[in-house]
Amino acid sequence: MHPVDLGLPVEVPSTALFTDQYELTMLQAALKSGTAHRRSVFETFTRRLPEGRRYGVVAGTGRVLDAVENFRFDEDLLGFLRERAVVDADTLDWLAGYRFSGDIWGYPEGEVYFPGSPLLRVEGSFAECVLLETVILSILNHDSAIAAAASRMSSAAGGRPLIEMGARRTHELAAVASSRAAYVGGFASTSDLAAGFRYDIPTVGTSAHAFTLLHDSERDAFRAQVDSLGRGTTLLVDTYDVAEAVRTAVEIAGTDLGAVRIDSGDLLLVAHRVRQQLDELGARNTKITVTSDLDEYAIASLAAAPVDAYGVGTQLVTGSGHPTCSMVYKLVARAGSADPAAELVPVAKKSLGGKTSIGGRKWAARRLDAEGVAEAEVIGTGEVPADLAGRQLLVPLVKGGEVIAREPLDAARDRHRAARAGLPLSATQLSRGEPVLPTVYV
Structure with missing residues (x-):
């Protein structure tokens, strides 16, 4: 229960500077180039689980929602950025009115995940989505590891x-x-x-x-x-x-x-x-x-x-x-112009060394065997196969900038207990091994 729920006065600090400087300098350059307002889709995922772990646990979602809601640049923060010459005056003016107005979908808190699982999908303009990268990763990487x-x-x-x-x-x-x-x-x-x-x-x-x-x-x-x-x-x-x-x-x-x-x-x-x-x-x-x-x-x-x-x-x-989960936040789709009706184009990083990503706005579902036990994490773009339509994992968390999915912490706790119980028995083995479910891309 949040102290506010108890009727107690609580000063909620801004989360806007829980970020890396390059998020703001990217914003400035995008504003100048005219690309800042292109509709974009970012996804949070991990390429691999920590060595020997059989599954991951989604935690921190509720804190992410608080962080997004409190991502505001007040006069003190803007003064700091101005004094340090982090960004120019036009960018400061834009930041002064910043409010996330997009949509966020994600695995509900307490759910389990596997390599490639699109744990969080953030949609909106490039400008408003890119600023949230560091604070989202900071929370999810820490809390999910614990x-x-x-x-x-x-x-x-x-x-x-x-x-x-x-x-x-x-x-x-x-x-x-x-x-x-x-x-x-x-x-x-x-x-x-x-x-x-x-x-x-x-x-x-x-x-x-x-x-x-x-x-x-x-x-x-x-x-x-x-x-x-x-x-x-x-x-x-x-x-x-x-x-x-x-x-x-x-x-x-x-x-x-x-x-x-x-x-x-x-x-x-x-x-x-x-x-x-x-x-x-x-x-x-x-x-x-x-x-x-x-x-x-x-x-x-x-x-x-x-x-x-x-x-x-x-x-x-x-x-x-394993104090972190190695989660990343990657741009996977963006529009070709700032026109709200412009079609989304899949984009993906093609770096060497295993740091590639898969483009496109993704869905995820968990396929069960005949006995109702999970057997695969299925991830795809486009239409969801009919047999998986009722097994989708992402749920709406933020709609039009408004948080719509707050829940008691006990709900996440109960969800995790049920999710873990739905995995194969080998998920609870402490011996080192591969993820208990394969990730299948369709």
């Missing part, structure tokens, strides 16, 4: 809840975006209060080792926490001796103790020992949460352990080794 890592971790967790706790491992604003993307990818909660405030994600947290070290004894620390937060709290039991801490925790909180957290050591071995000890002490309903530099592989290795929840930080907010 969501993909979160999805793999969620799959490895096998239904056990995951807590996002990576705020201290990344930029403070990236931390909020990471929490949001992790929630889309399957995490249940976050430790980051800014993310909870901004996006209504459930927040959790109790204490760190510093709280135990503050007190004269571990017993004093546990008693203070239980007196303040109640018996349902989570006590951190690995500051000194785990077995002694568990014993003390149950003595103080009783068998109604909510949970214990383990943050170091051989988590598989320690979790088994702690579970046995809790059961012997009568605290059979006390849960075990583990943290400590977890990634999807470590989580999978704990599948047989008596663990009830996982807390993940560093590996999540860095994309578990």
